[in-house]
Amino acid sequence: MRIIVKTMQGLEEVLAEELKDLGGKDIQILRRAVSCDGDYELVYKINYLSRVAIRVLIPIVKFYARNEKDFYYRAMDYKWVQHLSSSNTFAISSTVNSSYFTHSHYVALKLKDAICDHFRKKMGRRPSIDTEQPDLKFDLQISGDNVNISIDSTGDSLHQRGYRIQGHQAPLNEVLAAGMVLLSGWNKKSPFVDFMCGSGTLPLEASMIANNIPAGIRRTNYAFKHWPNFDNGLWRRIQKEAKSKIIENDIQIMANDIDPEAKEIARQTFLSFNFARNIELSNVDFKELEGIPEGSTIVINPPYGERIGEEDDMDLLYQEIGDYLKQNCKGSTAWIISSNFEAMKKIGLKASKKLVLFNGPLECKFHRIDLF
Numbered sequence: 001m002r003i004i005v006k007t008m009q010g011l012e013e014v015l016a017e018e019l020k021d022l023g024g025k026d027i028q029i030l031r032r033a034v035s036c037d038g039d040y041e042l043v044y045k046i047n048y049l050s051r052v053a054i055r056v057l058i059p060i061v062k063f064y065a066r067n068e069k070d071f072y073y074r075a076m077d078y079k080w081v082q083h084l085s086s087s088n089t090f091a092i093s094s095t096v097n098s099s100y101f102t103h104s105h106y107v108a109l110k111l112k113d114a115i116c117d118h119f120r121k122k123m124g125r126r127p128s129i130d131t132e133q134p135d136l137k138f139d140l141q142i143s144g145d146n147v148n149i150s151i152d153s154t155g156d157s158l159h160q161r162g163y164r165i166q167g168h169q170a171p172l173n174e175v176l177a178a179g180m181v182l183l184s185g186w187n188k189k190s191p192f193v194d195f196m197c198g199s200g201t202l203p204l205e206a207s208m209i210a211n212n213i214p215a216g217i218r219r220t221n222y223a224f225k226h227w228p229n230f231d232n233g234l235w236r237r238i239q240k241e242a243k244s245k246i247i248e249n250d251i252q253i254m255a256n257d258i259d260p261e262a263k264e265i266a267r268q269t270f271l272s273f274n275f276a277r278n279i280e281l282s283n284v285d286f287k288e289l290e291g292i293p294e295g296s297t298i299v300i301n302p303p304y305g306e307r308i309g310e311e312d313d314m315d316l317l318y319q320e321i322g323d324y325l326k327q328n329c330k331g332s333t334a335w336i337i338s339s340n341f342e343a344m345k346k347i348g349l350k351a352s353k354k355l356v357l358f359n360g361p362l363e364c365k366f367h368r369i370d371l372f
């Protein structure tokens with residue numbers, strides 16, 4: 001069976017590595033996605049263990065359509081009875097990027113009609129819609145005249161790990177944070193530092209990676225758990241095996257933020273996890289932070305200053321970050337993500353690598369700086 005795993009732009013290679021480690025075959029890198037061959041066991045595993053997957057899809061039907069009528073008849077022709085029975089419930093999510101179809105909600109309704117009419121015609125009864133907890137969730141994607149319909153095994157995006165305490169204004173998406181840690185090439189042995197940690201997403205994801213904590217350890221709901229053919233025994237075995245690989249190590253992870261509220265959110269989040277005990281949390285201006293160990297991997301997500309009038313503040317802040325790295329972090333490697341390319345110039349250190357990543361809609365560069 002073919003599996004398509006969606007991710008964020010720039011994390012495709014990292015995801016391909018994960019899929020290889022999890023046993024995926026014939027891996028192909030796509031745009032913001034990776035596909036591979038595998039079985040239901042792999043689908044469960046990717047959902048539970050991948051750190052950079054957003055959604056795991058099983059493609060079922062593909063056709064071309066340029067108008068609603070074609071779309072409806074082609075969709076109605078498909079043998080939906082292979083996946084659903086008339087007593088099941090279903091839901092549809094849709095993404096449309098096409099000049100032939102403009103309203104994604106409207107085509108989703110058309111697909112719903114096609115599925116229901118297919119059942120009515122074949123068996124006189126139709127399945128019903130349940131948007132909250134459907135037995136099956138279909139993912140409809142239209143790009144130009146290319147229609148792809150998949151079964152969504154995930155439900156809510158996998159960045160929703162289940163550990164987030166609300167409150168911080170600009171937390172990094174968990175998938176992006178994990179991807180940044182993996183892209184940094186951190187060896188999981190040397191110290192890891194984030195001296196502008198906000199709610200603590202980067203140190204926490206780093207700690208989960210270093211301790212082999214499954215990405216989904218705190219998440220309870222996955223779309224596949226509602227499938228009529230859900231194999232609970234297999235699911236429990238996958239969780240048990242993954243949990244048996246958890247290690248407790250004493251790698252030093254340093255987290256700091258100047259904002260007491262952010263620090264409190266990070267503290268509570270770390271406290272709720274046993275394994276996050278090795279994260280040292282402080283609450284000072286990074287310029288006062290002492291004792292960054294030599295050979296650390298430093299990963300930071302400073303403010304970008306998107307609000308008008310913040311430009312000068314950002315220039316000064318980035319200059320201070322550069323000075324701090326030069327004076328206090330010799331022998332370490334720093335990685336900085338920012339969408340503020342002008343302020344990045346004030347760091348005054350040459351980046352040996354710049355990777356394009358997106359923080360929400362903001363195009364960012366993830367800069368590697370080697371501090372000799």
Ligand SMILES: C[S@@+](CC[C@H](N)C(=O)[O-])C[C@H]1O[C@@H](n2cnc3c(N)ncnc32)[C@H](O)[C@@H]1O
Nearest residue numbers: 171172196197198199201258259285286301303
């Ligand atoms: C974009 S947020 C980081 C968000 C974080 N990555 C997360 O996932 O929650 C930038 C953080 O830098 C912190 N910050 C700004 N100036 C600082 C300074 N001089 N020293 C330490 N932290 C600072 C802010 O308080 C803010 O929490």
